[in-house]
Amino acid sequence: MMAYMILIKLLIKVFIMTIFTSVVLGSIISKPTEIMINDTRLVKHEVVHSYLEWIATESPYSIIPSDSPDIRFANAAFMKSEWIRNGGEKNTSIAAMTVVTNQTRKIIIYLEIGFDWTNTRHLAFLLHELVHFQQYTYSIDINAKCDNVLENEAYIIELRWFMKQNVNDDIFVKSRTKQINETAECS
Numbered sequence: 001m002m003a004y005m006i007l008i009k010l011l012i013k014v015f016i017m018t019i020f021t022s023v024v025l026g027s028i029i030s031k032p033t034e035i036m037i038n039d040t041r042l043v044k045h046e047v048v049h050s051y052l053e054w055i056a057t058e059s060p061y062s063i064i065p066s067d068s069p070d071i072r073f074a075n076a077a078f079m080k081s082e083w084i085r086n087g088g089e090k091n092t093s094i095a096a097m098t099v100v101t102n103q104t105r106k107i108i109i110y111l112e113i114g115f116d117w118t119n120t121r122h123l124a125f126l127l128h129e130l131v132h133f134q135q136y137t138y139s140i141d142i143n144a145k146c147d148n149v150l151e152n153e154a155y156i157i158e159l160r161w162f163m164k165q166n167v168n169d170d171i172f173v174k175s176r177t178k179q180i181n182e183t184a185e186c187s
Contacts, residue, residue, distance in 0.1 A: 051126065
């Protein structure tokens with residue numbers, strides 16, 4: 001009987017510790033909240049259109065779509081979750097991304113909440129995603145040997161645009177050059 005009481009007290013202590021841990025630590029270690037904003041008023045359509053025009057002159061994607069792409073804003077937790085849901089690696093940091101739905105081939109570009117329409121790096125991320133928008137619009141992705149083909153082209157066009165902005169940012173240029181080299185071949 002004594003052993004039985006000790007076992008019950010031990011189980012109660014374990015139960016209380018489990019609840020305490022999940023309540024107190026759960027709020028500290030909980031999954032970040034995913035936030036996505038779909039508000040076209042936040043999109044500078046004239047900037048998007050001018051970048052699509054630039055891409056048309058610098059790439060094989062000469063037809064400029066009449067409508068702006070669907071651009072939404074999301075926090076890092078949302079984009080990370082969306083990235084993984086669409087087959088991306090877990091250990092990738094994401095500043096912007098393009099998603100194509102399988103059924104309707106609807107193309108959605110996600111930019112980070114706080115996207116700065118005057119920041120050259122942010123605009124380079126947008127341009128990169130607009131290259132993907134054009135690739136998907138032209139259905140280049142369907143016949144591509146691998147995703148690296150699409151990424152490589154987007155990085156090359158993005159870096160070409162960035163270099164023409166006369167911004168002194170060696171870190172960005174080196175990181176994009178590294179990405180170009182890493183995506184040069186299918187793995």
